Amino acid sequence: MLSPGALRAHLVATRLAGEVATPREAGLRSYRLLAAGDPRVLLGLEPDGRWGEADVLRLMAERCGVSDDPRQVAGGDVIDPERTVAALDAFAERLGEAAGRHVPVLIGTGHPHRLLGFYAALADALSTAGCEVLSPSQGVSVDITTRFGLRRYNLDYVRGVAFVREAAGRERGGAPGAHSHSPLPVRVALGGALEAGGPLPGLVIGDHGWVCGAGQLGFETIGLADTDDPSLFVGEAEGRVSVVVPLDDAVRSSYYRPLTRYVLKRACLSR
Incomplete structure (x- = not known):
């Protein structure tokens, strides 16, 4: 397992944290849209509090390390690698707790091309530890605007990892398909589990709408989020999301492998 110092160096070298490729403009646009209540950015979350644009910027500075200066409107964004490592430790703690209690888990991603390997390793480790990795509503249609x-x-x-693919695309079970922010897939999955008589997940793991959609429905959730995904951090601040790890969610898939090993080792789930 990487030491925390070596992990920080890896995060910065691969631009998972430190100076990331996510444009500052994209982050600020998302903060404005969240403040306006735009569902494309809320990802299924319905905040209790009133979140103005300045409030969201302050939160993202606190949770991610982005600049809190609203006059900085261009360039790349910044994620504090110390915050990423601390959140990975908390993420690992939740995984270990779920494994210790043998709770059913649901894992889903809106970034299948980048993050499938990361989540699949978690699914395998949790299954080995005695958790049922759920796959409700497989093949069910989801209409997304x-x-x-x-x-x-x-x-x-x-x-063991859920995602969506275009209905006219490749055959089921092949290489993963579509990038999606929508909460509809997790709602369909959870609805299918309920209709089938369970089990329901004791923990939902993922990103985008998988985290916000499940958290809004009262399920414990943990996940990953970039600086232009403020709704996950708002959900964490309001108590609907247990842990959010700030990092760039669109780098090469191989760059996440050291994070996988670190998290599984910290969670006492590595073989």
């Missing part, structure tokens, strides 16, 4: 209009997707699972 995108910038290209209403698109039909199918809910699918690969190696």
